[in-house]
Amino acid sequence: xxxxxxxxxxxxxxxxxxxxxxxxxxxxxxxxxxxxxxxxxxxxxxxxxxxxxxxxxxxxxxxxxxxxxxxxxxxxxxxxxxxxxxxxxxxxxxxxxxxxxxxxxxxxxxxxxxxxxxxxxxxxxxxxxxxxxxxxxxxxxxxxxxxxxxxxxxxxxxxxxxxxxxxxxxxxxxxxxxxxxxxxxxxxxxxxxxxxxxxxxxxxxxxxxxxxxxxxxxxxxxxxxxxxxxxxxxxxxxxxxxxxxxxxxxxxxxxxxxxxxxxxxxxxxxxxxxxxxxxxxxxxxxxxxxxxxxx
Numbered sequence: 001x002x003x004x005x006x007x008x009x010x011x012x013x014x015x016x017x018x019x020x021x022x023x024x025x026x027x028x029x030x031x032x033x034x035x036x037x038x039x040x041x042x043x044x045x046x047x048x049x050x051x052x053x054x055x056x057x058x059x060x061x062x063x064x065x066x067x068x069x070x071x072x073x074x075x076x077x078x079x080x081x082x083x084x085x086x087x088x089x090x091x092x093x094x095x096x097x098x099x100x101x102x103x104x105x106x107x108x109x110x111x112x113x114x115x116x117x118x119x120x121x122x123x124x125x126x127x128x129x130x131x132x133x134x135x136x137x138x139x140x141x142x143x144x145x146x147x148x149x150x151x152x153x154x155x156x157x158x159x160x161x162x163x164x165x166x167x168x169x170x171x172x173x174x175x176x177x178x179x180x181x182x183x184x185x186x187x188x189x190x191x192x193x194x195x196x197x198x199x200x201x202x203x204x205x206x207x208x209x210x211x212x213x214x215x216x217x218x219x220x221x222x223x224x225x226x227x228x229x230x231x232x233x234x235x236x237x238x239x240x241x242x243x244x245x246x247x248x249x250x251x252x253x254x255x256x257x258x259x260x261x262x263x264x265x266x267x268x269x270x271x272x273x274x275x276x277x278x279x280x281x282x283x284x285x286x287x288x289x290x291x292x293x294x295x
Contacts, residue, residue, distance in 0.1 A: 007054035009292035032089035083211035096183035125194035160278035179215035221267030
């Protein structure tokens with residue numbers, strides 16, 4: 001066990017901590033979930049993935065760094081895909097009414113309904129494309145850091161992304177929110193029809209997000225903010241290029257009815273807080289753990 005612990009990186013540690021949280025949620029919801037066996041297998045596979053990342057860290061495999069770059073992405077995707085098996089059975093409460101009331105109290109209208117006045121197919125198409133580009137957007141700065149061989153900075157940035165992701169994921173379990181696309185569907189009077197790719201993007205998002213209780217806080221807003229903070233720190237040119245896209249993505253969240261405005265505000269606030277929190281944690285533990293990409 002000791003050699004394995006010596007191989008743990010900051011990314012492995014935060015993955016292990018969050019996976020332990022998910023394991024606790026699994027056992028709490030064990031009697032309610034119909035996915036007992038599948039979820040158990042998923043947990044074993046995820047623990048195994050962390051174990052093999054630690055083993056691979058100091059191997060002689062020439063693809064080691066590439067594998068350790070890809071592994072957090074695979075882990076994050078897989079663990080998110082398990083939420084639908086436990087979240088609805090862990091917490092039966094829904095907070096859409098509260099979020100819509102907060103929005104209404106701030107603006108005097110439901111923002112997604114009000115935005116119908118500005119809805120037209122070309123804009124819808126552009127914003128769906130922007131919404132989808134969010135998913136690869138963090139890789140722009142991460143790949144740049146990787147290519148520059150700035151491995152410590154790369155690890156600390158991945159760690160910051162994961163602090164942001166996992167903090168928001170925890171909130172999903174305690175503040176389940178579907179979002180206005182579901183909760184306010186009855187009062188929306190205009191369909192969001194694009195031109196070419198919007199329907200395909202919408203269907204792909206539905207397929208990749210089996211958990212529909214992930215609106216609060218908005219991780220789209222949060223991860224866009226963390227991406228911009230990282231770009232601002234390491235490469236101002238990338239920051240300037242991404243800035244218009246970041247603004248368009250934030251606007252798309254309400255226009256496309258995925259998020260209440262309060263979701264976005266909460267996401268942006270959490271992103272800034274988690275960025276500085278991650279920096280403090282990484283500076284504290286980074287020297288005592290193994291470098292994520294090995295030596």
